[in-house]
Amino acid sequence: MRSGSPSGSSQRAVPMAGIFDRDITLLARSLDLRAQRNNLLAGNIANIETPGYKAKDLVFEQALGDALRSKDPSPMVTTNPRHMDGRNPTPLELVQGRMIQSANAVGSADGNSVDLDREMAKLAENQVDYQALTSMISHKFLQLRAVIREGE
Secondary structure (H helix, E strand, O other): OOOOOHHHHHHHHHHHHHHHHHHHHHHHHHHHHHHHHHHHHHHHHHOOOOOOOOOEEEEOHHHHHHHHHOOOOOOOOOOOOOOOOOOOOOOHHHOOOEEEEOOOOOOOOOOOOOOHHHHHHHHHHHHHHHHHHHHHHHHHHHHHHHHHHHOO
16 A cells, blocks of 8 residues: 555665665774774874883774674563663664774883884775775665666
């Protein structure tokens, strides 16, 4: 029945919104976290001659994976909405990275733990990952655009 009733339109919109939200939210949050990591790594390089400076890094892949798995069916059955079902309730858009101190096997006499080669390699890898994410999100929007144009 295509009467334009609210129940009919919301039923059609929900599956599309779910597909769009999860993919785009994951890509957008990943881009944000990669940008934060880039700033930390650049800060490490900028402080290479600062006595006592400890190199930092941002880890977030596990947190993103946990948030994605929280949408998967749980092995535990709940009988009450207040029961915990064993899933991590953190939504993708709220995933935060965890700042850690980077370990450097070769320390310097002044206590600085920045290894330029290592930091440059991490920075380059992070930038490649960022560029890959931008390509993915661009491709996703091109696909959505093509689907919209087919419906015209």
